[in-house]
Amino acid sequence: MGALMMHVCLVAALGASLCTAAPVSGGIQVFVTPTVSVRRGHTTTLPCWLNPPQSAEGLEVRWFRLDKFDSPIMFYREKSFQDSSQKASYVGRVSFGLKNAASGGLTAGDLSLKLENATIEDAGDYTCYVSSDLSDQGYDRASVSLTVTEMGASPLLSAEWKEDHMVNLSCESEGWYPEPSLRWSDQKQVLTPKSLKYSKDSSGLLSVNSWLLASSSTEVSCTVGVSNEEPKEARLRLENHPQTESIQSSSSSVAGWVAFVVLLIAMLVLLGGLCYKKREKKKKSGNHHTNENHPLLPKEVLSTASKFNVNVTLDKEGNQYLKIKNGILRDGRCDFPDGEKVTCLTAIKGTPGFSSGQHYWEVSVGKNDPNVDQIAFSLAQNPRFYCLSVPDRRRLVCI
Template structure:
């Protein structure tokens, strides 16, 4: 029987997405959830299913990355997993998952991919491909892998004319984080903003700006659709250079006093020793 050709691009309920120009599996269509997000090191599921629902136990199911059809992440054929051509970095981390709690798995056409211990390298596009002797269909989804970095670290350096050079730094983010300065009234424009990547692929951000020494300033760092982290400083409550200098003088004074006290105790000890010797000779 000849394969039925369809060209369709649909957005269904709950964000399901299909865009295909392939022979359809006897009227069946493949749907996916277009975007899935997961925290690095966690487990997630990329939903993929047949519509209308039908058992997929006898079908060929292949999940693969772009341009890697022959090195699939997961390959199911003849009712068992075919591991010989599986992409090495996914060995032991992938299996069939459930798109929701009510799913019946393969018997109801659920082809979802379960991915464990998500890594930065896993981010990107995935294709869910299904075929039989009646044709094939496919749909693609994007996986976003995120990592929360450290809380911003603020440091201040006092300048002339009551100005302060504020620095903000945060490390260990993915993808590239945004950094925003603000005071009580408005968003502030930084003098500098730099991003860098470490050997593990995680990103850091560093920025600085000049502000008045009487300002309350916050630095907020985060990635899209994830919780952000903030640090805040009340500059008017921090020591000015004059205060720091007077504090240093005070410390020096205490050191001098301690040295004088030690010298007096030593002198007193010597006098007591001489007195004891004098009394001993009188006997």
């Protein structure tokens, strides 16, 4: 009898103890999707729901980070949001979301957190906590890990040729989060870099830089990316030494310019010789009269020179030393400051002007001038003027 009474007392004491202790889980069970990934600046949902489903409108729901239970990012109680204790950086960016398209929302036990405009600082663990005032339900919690990603720029490849047909290749890319992986490879295998370094800018984004030595006769690729995202790749095909190509190109360019200069000098000498012979021939024949309608260049060179024909208009304003009347250049009937020397101080400007190339035009000096029957002009480049020399005269026409 005494033993039986002692057994009854022990059962009664155990029952009393169980009734006074708060249930750790009770009737509420919380389930989550353990990992979620989102692009920086985008919107995502952290799924959390009750099982079995039941309305959560009368429950207390907290979403908080780490152990910041008293500083929740979202706090719902008594069918309304409690904003007074909400963490400032999440104001206006969090609300209840739907774990899928078929969800019935809060009335069906969906406690998912909707997070807008995700930032790098948002990455980390989030706790979904639910409790009830009913003693038979208690509380429960579960955590979700959020990864925030940012796709950086496409890799930039550069090459520096070394000795023994080797190339120093460098690959760099910026604007990534979290820390990206970088992989070198050629057409046959993965390559091991000589260096791999990371750096962080003021916004928290990461840059990666790496280099290696490779054979000059191969195709190398550099791939940069973060998990769950399509990586970005750059390729470089190494064939010929660029310095050799540059030297060949430079040699070809120099040779072309030399050929052009030689041809130009030969043409000027030919034109000058033909003009001189023509002038001497006319002098000997006694023909000292200039016909304005007659070409100043002989027929044998006119066909070539006419390809570069331009119309030059002399400035009608003239100057105190030279005059233009009826389109004819005349002396100003005064003493010239340069004496017999030919300079651009006694000149007439004209348009258009030329800074390069070959140009041909004709000028009438006067119908009745017995000393001038033909004029050959050659272009003389000057930083300020382009001058036309007049053979057997002491004047210049500058444009």
